[in-house]
Amino acid sequence: MKIIVLLEPSANGIKRSSLECVTAARNLGASTIIGYMYGGEASSANIAGEYGINDIAHTPSSEYSSTAAATSLAQFVKSEGADTVIVAANAAGKEMAPRVAVKLGAGYIADCVSLSVQSGNLEASRPVYAGKAKITVSVTTQTAVYALRPNVFTARKAETPTTVTVRTFTPQLTANDTRVKVKNIVRNEGKLDVLEADIIVSGGRGLKGPENFHLVENLAVKLGAAVGASRAVVDAGWRPHGEQVGQTGKTVSPNMYVACGISGAVQHLAGMSSSKVIVAVNKDKEAPIFKVADYGIVGDVFDVLPKLAEKISVVTGK
Template sequence: MAEVLVFVDHVDGAVRKPTLELLTLARRIGEPVAVALGSGASDTAAVLAEHGAVRVLTAEASEFADYLVVPKVDALQAACAAVSPSPAAVLLPSSAEAKEIAARLAVRIGSGIITDAVDLEAGEQGPVATQSAFAASYTTKSRVSKGIPVVTVKPNSAPVEQAPAAGAVETLTVSFSAQATGTKVVSRTPRESTGRPELTEAAIVVSGGRGVNGAENFHIIEALADSLGAAVGASRAAVDAGWYPHTNQVGQTGKSVSPQLYIASGISGAIQHRAGMQTSKTIVAINKDAEAPIFDLVDYGVVGDLFNVVPQLTDEITARKG
């Protein structure tokens, strides 16, 4: 069976959930070979093996942390060359950095690329990816017809499944290109932790929009999110008004999310916002305008004032948990 390269997203050896989802998808089309780069790469092996990686290729050069993107492209290109005859595909999570890595890699190796896939399956002529196109108005199935398929996959598109494998650790030899040192990281500022899950990886997202009517009212949205163990999102209108940080914006110009449950409070449902959340498995909207476009795509809708509905919902959830 052909091997499938999986780019490992980790922080000092702690593997992030989207990578484990990629291993599930990789097993559908071949044998997963994980590629872990940077500090702590070797520490990822045990978890990756538990979730199906037959091999773990590691490289811990300082270039991966000191410079942007290109060193990781060099490493993935080396990983492609290390698989004989060639990998069935290269899978990466659909983060901003990983999509840039994927695009550069595809150009390097002369291959086609598919981004933001929400499913992946084996096909007679290669892996077939499912995507949501035109703000999720259409579902498409496509495959790469030239070279090694390079595919980025949205978080929460597949379950995390344990499937113990050998996970043999091998050192990946990487020759860095002249472009690798072109953009240097000169400083880092730790992001303040809220204790909530990462927005793009969360199983539940609670978002607020223009109807929240001010930064001082976002605590209502946060309280509901905390009762559910959810991440907090915001519409572009709320972000542009300065009510919530841009890092929490959901939409075409913000982050794309695909949680099991998405709750939209005070969000009208403009196409820009829908593009970033319409692939959510279950969508609930709370809006006092019964004609709001958001109600066209929801599974459950509540026509009512969020200042009355959301606190009652939070209290009910808290009571049931108690």
């Protein structure tokens, strides 16, 4: 097995979701693993050495184009004769990976939550039907592209770090390859996004109104968490759509998900049921959220959240 892992550059190195892909690739026992980075600074790749890969190809690019990135990655995979491509199933990965698969005549498996080698063949499993079922799949093609759900695989440093050698890969691009261009990125400044957070505190209809969300925000501050919301409160205009967790919002897998005043409709569970630890605060002890919770407090959010925030603050020092 010869694996190419897409390494997405971040402000200070490589995105954690890409490093998770590196660890997943190493766990498969591949003969060769090569990193490929499109755009960013070549020096960003150095951190990958700590995670056990030393051979990295870099294509400099000043303007991001998902189509150009897909063409470049596909050409690199061909030039290396690799059979397996692994990318993170984040916004950029989900956009470009299906194109890479079509270009390579490869099977594409989206949103993998596990990868394993079974009698010499790579098998992946992934949730379907909003997480109500899970399928095991494999490809019938020579080449395969896997997109891994972020924050499900763990990024582990290698026991002995290696020194990274970055080589430049120059793809053959035509004008057609740059027909989609990112002109601008608008960051939600000073606000942690639910897709990037280790801990999420979400509020639902039990908060009774937008003016009470400070209770959720305060608990989030004490936990260093992002603020999330249920569909009901987003539809009611209390919170922005970017915070919505669930089937029509974002799918998240944080280390801890705290659901406050959220009953736990199946559409909400679809977006958060792969969280590692789930905590629920709800005054209705029959609420479905308690069926998926590791820890629950049956009580009124107005009474419980301030006390919880205070006690957590003692532990976290925030």
